Amino acid sequence: MTEFGRSDRAQARLHELIPGGAHTYARGADQYPERMAPVLVRGHGCRVVDCDGNEFIEYGMGLRAVTLGHGYRPVVDAVAAAIADGVGFSRPTVLELAAAEDFLALVPGAEMVKFAKNGSDTTTAAVRLARAVTGRTTVAVCAQPFFSVDDWFIGTTAMPAGIPDQPTVRFPYADLPELERVLAGREVACVVMEPATALHEPPAGYLAGVRDLCDRYGTLLVFDEMITGFRWAAGGAQQVYGVIPDLSCWGKAMGNGFPISALAGRREYLELGGLDTDAERVFLLSTTHGPESGGLAAFRAVVRAYAATDPVARMEHAGRRLRAGFEEITAELGIAGQLRVAGRPSCLMFQTLDPGGRPSQEFRTLFLQELLRRGVLGQSFVTSAAHTDADIDRTVAACRDAAAVYRRALEQGSVAGLLEGRPVAPAVRAYAAPRRLEGVLR
Structure with missing residues (x-):
């Protein structure tokens, strides 16, 4: 017993x-x-x-x-070797460059990437960026379980205590007419959704239809790849289904349990948080531990494992x-x-x-x-x-x-x-x- x-x-x-x-x-x-x-x-x-x-x-x-197992030796060894040479620095490291190159070689359509530690950090950064790009505030989220601990999402759940009303609306999965009604009825900055879930594969043409609606209404499309990334495929659901979002948010299996997340997408949007722009800058992501060497080394080891062991x-x-x-x-x-x-x-x-x-x-x-x-x-x-x-x-x-x-x-x-x-x-x-x-x- x-x-x-x-x-x-x-x-x-x-x-x-x-x-x-x-x-x-x-x-x-x-x-x-x-x-x-x-x-x-x-x-x-x-x-x-x-x-x-x-x-x-x-x-x-x-x-x-x-996804690789607890204590997976190649990841543990890579992390141990990296942190033995220091964990956090006052300037970028060559490990940050190598990890960015690995990520962008893996994810179709992604032109820039920024690393963080939590999935919520990246989804909220995507929402902030979409609002800056479009000049709109409303966010349309798919009726799926979870996207962020931040107000724009938690304010719509059963635990909204302490959160003011949020300009966030929901739409059902796999229902293009209802999504169009949501987009046509208001100024929507972005559509945030998991491209697929354990229980819901996208019907034929659905994700392409979502992409078309976002383009038609001037709305950014954000894919949450927290679960689908490195589980559906190393390149996520966008690799499997062939539909490219404007922005995508990653985490979970990309570090095999080590803390790392990522915001990726089109250069024209992400550079608004950089220095190669004349537009008003967006405070995109600025985290103390986003580039720490342990998480980045874990990610690089995960990429190698996926390439070698399927x-x-x-x-x-x-x-x-x-x-x-x-x-x-x-x-x-x-x-x-x-x-x-x-x-x-x-x-x-x-x-x-x-x-x-x-x-x-x-x-x-x-x-x-x-x-x-x-x-x-x-x-x-x-x-x-x-x-x-x-x-x-x-x-x-x-x-x-x-x-x-x-x-x-x-x-x-x-x-x-x-x-x-x-x-x-x-x-x-x-x-x-x-x-x-x-x-x-x-």
Whole structure:
């Protein structure tokens, strides 16, 4: 039986010192079954170990930022060598030049790039630049999960406390008429969107249609490549689908977990934050740690790994095997309509429905609980290149046992008697309830 006593005590102390008990809402204990949120101490490949000594196969590693595996030696060695010669300087380094050359050789249509540390920094810089270019303030964002921690986006979510009203409007994915209505009805500085997601591949002609609408209405097109970059392809979704945005924002897997992000795009726009312009300058990005040597060295090592080892193919192979095993189990148990897996092979999500076919947090938590008991950690089945056939086989075996418990809950019509504690709750919500701290976490 998996025990979490030390993790529970560490989590309680984390709540005393850190708001929410984690530095990212998606990493919070409220995203896991109560008293079953492992606090980790190390990882190698796709395996992680918590402070109770439990070992797990991890999915969605580093919030989908780790595609090569934890402790991937070529990246670690490159970072160690770089930081041994210094981390931050008062002038640019040759490493900055080499990293920029690597990036621009990789990403189609990008003519300039600026590095930072967080994805939010780059998406907000893109919005600021688009507003300066167009003289407009409204931002149109696709109805997708997350783009930035800054006001222009968070003001539109379920946690807008402390944020004034924002001139941000939403539009649905894969609906060109609705996007045109949004663009025609107001002066829009930019359209911000993920070109694809785990659950939504672009219909034929859709991204080209978005590109045409932005051109017609004088709106800049910004692609968020945080997840698609280095997962769909090394050159991102724009490489896969052949549609080039005006600006694109990168992060996550480009450093295999090391902190680095990037804003890239057309020279005529990015140079407005530079010195080769007579126009009024844009305060684009100016960060102390954007060019630190560790992140840049990690990025360059990731580029080399992608060129030499084809991690995308390995992620997709693992995802296809996992999907096949999972779907065989749910079909055998007769619950394929309530417990499903969906998405691109390298970015699989599990979907948990109640007996009435409705998405259910209670049933999701039950499935998470049973996977954790069997050594599988993850809010998804998003794979990495480190997931071997043996890891997938072990995961499928865990899914078989977890799915059997899930079927029992479906047959009895609820999770009563099977789920221990309260269900998980949306990470971004207005109030701490229904997972306000209580009991062992106080």
